[in-house]
Amino acid sequence: MTQNRAIAQRFALIADLLEIGGESVFRINAYRRAARAIEGLSEDVAAVAARGGLTEIPGIGKALAEKIVEFLATGTMRAYEDLAASFPPGLATLMLVPEVGPKTALLLHEHLGISTLDELEAASAAGRIRELPRMGQRTEEAILRGIAMVRRQAGRRPLGFALPVAAELVERLRVVPGVKQISAAGSIRRMKETVGDLDILVTSRAPARVMDAFTTSPEVSEVLERGSTRSSVVLDAGLQADLRVVEPAAYGAALQYFTGSKEHNVALRERAVRAGLKLNEYGLWRPGDGRGGDDRRVAGRTEAGIYRALGLPWIPPELREDQGEIEAAEAGRLPRLIEVEDIRGEVHAHTSWSDGADSVEEIAAAAVAMGYEYVCITDHSQSLKIARGVPAADLRDHIRQVRSLSDRLGIAVLIGTECDISADGTLDYPDDLLADLDLVIASVHTRFRMSREAMTSRIVRAMESEHVDILGHPTGRLLGARDPYEVDIEAVVDAAVRTGTALEINAAPERLDLKDTDVRLARERGARLAIGTDAHSCAQLRYMPLGVGTARRGWVEAREVINTLPLASLREVLGHRGGNPRGRR
């Protein structure tokens, strides 16, 4: 799958360079569309090419298919190399800076020879940008701020960080006089794993008052824009927030529009055009007769009304990526997505027996408060000293303790482990001990820098153990901090299907591992899933919605997740491993 990314990146870069070169926007968009299509492919592009199926991928025609074949055969792409040679390397990265688009990038390069962020920063600081045509001091200052933001991890923050900030802002604005409806929109509503800025939408008959309240909120550190229907601020938390005010008759249209994704919206507007309609943030319109007759709004008050008027059922925000959801909606084949309420228990929680903060009793009580039917204690295994891994003898004692306590905790408490997978794929406890546990999560916590082949066989070997129920955080990534280890995720998914091992969707905000696209691959292949918070305290049990959101982005239904099962069924699944999970339900 690594070639998929390499090809997608080249197509995206070609698009950037063509744009700087002033090419046709339609040609540029063709490359961007193709880049996304390849990026979102759940299959190895080489395999698709081998069976001659490249042009069946939407957005890939004859010319792009040839470029893909060329790259697969030679490792290079002539069109890309030529283009890259005609511009200095790095010029396209200037476009990462807000305010700098293709025209400005070219302007900077032609007049000042700028092609890197460092050069741009130096020129801005020296006051040389303002001397250029159509540039001024304000733009120069904005560029300097933009460079700082790009350097600050590209400006995107983990969903788990942004969600509470957004919730607080929404609650503050909800009580402002004149606010009728309010909702967060944008990528946060789609539960995307990182969030660039917060989009908040309100309806009001007193927009100016709402704008005043927003731009003077105590958590606002800077006002970037202030218009009558749209304002932008920077929050103390370092996030940008945009507020839009619309009339109630347009609320659904605006919610749809500002929720995105951009790609989903483009596809939807194209669909509207084909139906002789026009879709914008104010509604879905039937154009007038062109002789003074006004456009007539056929939908706009609700999102569902917009979709309905386009001949579609309402599409959940998490699916809106133009990755087949519109086609599925049209065919009546949208998944019945899992909901937070479907989760019947926690399967991954740590206690003070290893590196958790709270006791078994406290975790059990917190699980009761969550409304759960069961909770499984999964502390670290003996060799993970840094996390105070539990020695085998102690774990035997914990098994006895939990089983004697269980009746008095008000909830079924299962005893398991998050067992380290050793470098050779063996497990960190003896088989007889693992056999005694209710549930075994196997995870990689050490030796991340193995070869792809070695890591894959290490993990697959662990999954082949009859004792292993769940593969924990399958790729080991930490958002913005650590890349996933090298592993053949397709081989892992296939092993999960073959062995009946569930793949974890780890809901910890810094992990979200599996990620959404891998989740979708897993469920398409028929792998069983589990959503666990990896809680290290009672409060962290509340991360569950992040995991459910990631599952929803992967098109997952409740029946595909083992901890939506009632306890008796879960025990049955845990007791009988191997074979096709779907065949047994």
Added chain:
DNA sequence: GCCGTTTTCGGCCCGACTGTTTTCAGTCG
């Protein structure tokens, strides 16, 4: 560069805001 219940050629999504401007280009979402 892609694509086809308007089309194998001629289309290809829509609007707000800002800055530097005397009427709009560029950027963004």
